[in-house]
């Protein structure tokens with residue numbers, strides 16, 4: 001096997017090991033994918049300041065995100081269908097994150113349930129909520145997240161309707177997956193993936209199946225999901241969720257200064273500057289190009305987190321310098337998971353930690369908590 005040195009090596013391996021329709025589901029953006037591409041490409045426009053002959057011993061990547069200690073300020077982002085990249089994917093990723101000392105965020109649209117993840121972890125994880133039209137279902141999820149002792153609710157605001165992803169439509173990907181001869185061939189050529197999947201059927205979409213009123217089995221799930229995202233979602237709903245939850249709240253999917261201001265007014269604990277990894281509004285600005293403006297606008301009033309396009313520790317450092325207190329990675333950990341399961345997620349985190357640590361040192365700095373614009377030579381705009 002070729003050495004695994006960077007996130008792209010995990011991506012190549014995942015492409016070989018995960019059936020095409022599920023690999024493509026991760027590796028896709030909406031419509032022309034211009035925002036998806038810009039998320040990664042715009043990091044190259046930011047340049048770090050090289051410093052020399054500075055004492056580089058005793059470096060620390062430790063920090064906090066919403067008051068929780070983290071071994072480095074990088075959390076795993078909520079991603080739907082993670083259990084299709086690898087059997088029991090959410091449970092494996094949560095375990096890898098816990099051992100590494102970084103937060104794991106479980107998506108509403110997961111294969112494994114809140115309870116499944118709670119059964120394999122000992123520390124609290126974060127739960128991501130989509131506000132569906134069925135408010136009883138939403139309340140049920142909140143109660144289950146509380147019962148599982150989740151320490152933060154990540155409320156996603158940028159998916160009131162779904163951005164179209166051509167690859168998913170061309171691949172015939174649906175929830176629940178319906179298998180055509182083409183799909184069966186794709187899976188037959190990935191025997192390792194298939195073998196892993198054999199024992200996991202009982203965990204399929206258990207956040208939803210059996211909990212939403214009209215969803216009793218997998219075949220009723222698809223119709224329910226397609227009509228449940230709420231185009232009328234409003235700031236009043238955010239207030240309502242905040243009240244029902246009563247714990248730490250992170251608002252995900254802010255890409256505009258005015259929306260950031262509204263988010264501050266809700267009294268949430270943090271926002272995530274994010275465009276859903278380029279999967280929603282194609283043609284929107286890259287996430288990293290909006291971070292500085294939003295972080296400057298909100299100042300110290302709310303913690304600012306960031307995601308979108310991070311593929312290295314250098315990218316993490318740039319986001320921290322532009323005002324993020326913490327960052328999230330989506331695809332980098334999914335590629336690790338698809339490539340090698342739990343050790344693959346650990347490898348993705350290790351790659352990023354090593355890059356972040358060495359890059360900070362070459363900038364002549366020792367404490368990640370002090371990252372600031374002063375560490376940069378050039379920034380966008």
Ligand code: FNR
Nearest residue numbers: 026077078079080107156276277308309329330331
């Ligand atoms: C996502 N994302 C996402 N976000 C969310 O709030 N709930 C979800 O269920 C999902 N599902 C999902 C699936 C897949 C396959 C991807 C790639 C992404 C968005 C995710 O949380 C995050 O914003 C992006 O992944 C960040 O961009 P990168 O790190 O993937 O470039």
